[in-house]
Amino acid sequence: MAEVHRQIQNQLEEMLKSFHNELLTQLEQKVELDSRYLSAALKKYQTEQRSKGDALDKCQAELKKLRKKSQGSKNPQKYSDKELQYIDAIGSKQGELESYVSDGYKTALTEERRRFCFLVEKQCAVAKNSAAYHSKGKELLAQKLPLWQQACADPNKIPDRAVQLMQQMASSNGSILPSGLSASKSNLVISDPIPGAKPLPVPPELAPFVGSQSKLSDSYSNTLPVRKSVAPKNSYATTENKTLPRSSSMAAGLERNGRMRVKAIFSHAAGDNSTLLSFKEGDFITLLVPEARDGWHYGESEKTKMRGWFPFSYTRVLDGDGGDRLHTSLQQGKSSSTGNLLDKEDLALPPPDYGTSSRAFPAQTAGTFKQRPYSVAVPAFSQGLDDYGARAVSRNPFASVQLKPTVTNDRSAPLLS
CATH class of the missing domain: 1.20.1270.60 (Arfaptin homology (AH) domain/BAR domain)
Structure with a gap:
């Protein structure tokens, strides 16, 4: 037309x-x-x-x-x-x-x-x-x-091209998603623990690339945009990236032992996005997925009974042993932090999407952190900051040298040869 x-x-x-x-x-x-x-x-x-x-x-x-x-x-x-x-x-x-x-x-x-x-x-x-x-x-x-007029004569009739496309999507869905676990690892579903959740199919034109990029799904998700940054230029920047874990990996290590309840310390508004969860400060949220993705968690508000994604750094864990489990999981290396992923063999990852120095953040524990974060992907945990600060100070070989003040009254002109 x-x-x-x-x-x-x-x-x-x-x-x-x-x-x-x-x-x-x-x-x-x-x-x-x-x-x-x-x-x-x-x-x-x-x-x-x-x-x-x-x-x-x-x-x-x-x-x-x-x-x-x-x-x-x-x-x-x-x-x-x-x-x-x-x-x-x-x-x-x-x-x-x-x-x-x-x-x-x-x-x-x-x-x-x-x-x-x-x-x-x-x-x-x-x-x-x-x-x-x-x-x-x-x-x-x-x-x-x-x-x-013939095309719109029957509103309930689906065109043949659409039927063929649905058949192709169904066949590709059956071949690419053999199990719920592989679908979750390849970022094709929102969450498996939700009752009645259905996997999101992959378009046919992207089906050949799903298998080759399965390793990248541990650190990057297709539900949130990923920022790009310049690769580190020296070993010092590499050490910094390996020392400071991502907030998503900390959230993942925090929840390895099962579901838990969290309390909102900041308000969050979803706006027009129906996949996000809105809540007020002080609301309680039940986590519905075992792992967080890039600092975002999926849960259900106990007040509104609504489900959706929310920034995990806007909440704190209610369990008393949440901090201990966080410290243990980080030391055992169970979380998928950027530093752990960089140590994997045959894994091509883009550079980390954070480059903020740790000196700009005060050393605070995960339980007492009250400052509202500028981004959910910025790390702000005391364990990584303490190790990073100690390594940064120990690199100066003249830190223990003390200089004595000297006074001179020699105002003679320099000797010229």
Whole structure:
């Protein structure tokens, strides 16, 4: 339908362009040229007519004088021949003037008709283009209208292409998702523990790439955007990246032992996103998935009974041993931190998406952390910060050297050789 209307619009634009080029522009040029030509022709005609009229008036005046002389003369016969000559001249002059006026009138009518014919010719050209526009539009609509009406005759009928696409998606879903565990590891489902949860199918064009990228699913999820950063330039930056774990990996290590309840320490608004969970400060949330993904957790609000994703750093664990399990899981290396992933063999990962130095964050424990984070992916845990701070200080070999103040009054000029 859009293509048909586009063609009709193109025909309309061609018609308007023809109207402008063949009628308006030509008329403007014609009026400008004719105004000069007709002004000159009128001036010439008036001059010639005045000349012929003056000659006729002169002959009539001479004839009048001659008749006065003949009437007062004793011998009027001697003026008779001359009077006949003036009468013939007056008749000749009168005929020339009348002929000239007639020719001028004919010329004026001819020029006027030429202008009208020019205008009618241009109007016919514009009308022809308008007729072509309407006939083209009628032809296009006459061909497409039955097809459009047939396409929407049965609203409950699904097109064949859509049926084929659904069959392909079903077949690819069966081959790519052999089990619920593999589907969860490849980021194809929101959460397996939710009753009645269904896996999200993978588009057919992306099916060949799912197997080759299964290792990347431990640290990156397709539900949240991943930021890119510049790779570290030296070993010092690499040590920093390995020392500071991601908040998502800490959340994953925190929940290895099963579900738990958390309490919101900040408010979170989902906005227009239906996959996010909204809550107020002080609300209790039950976690529904065993692991967090890039700092985001999936749970159910006990107050509103709504489910969705929420930033895990906006909450704190209610269990008393949550901090101990966090410390134990980090030391045993069970969480999928960036440092652990970098140590894996044959694993190509992009550089970490955080580069903030630990000196910008105060050393706080996970249980007493109250400052609202700028990003859920920024680490702010005391275990990683303490180790990182100790390593950074130990790198200075002159940290224990004390300098003594010295005073000198030597103001002599330097020796030049």
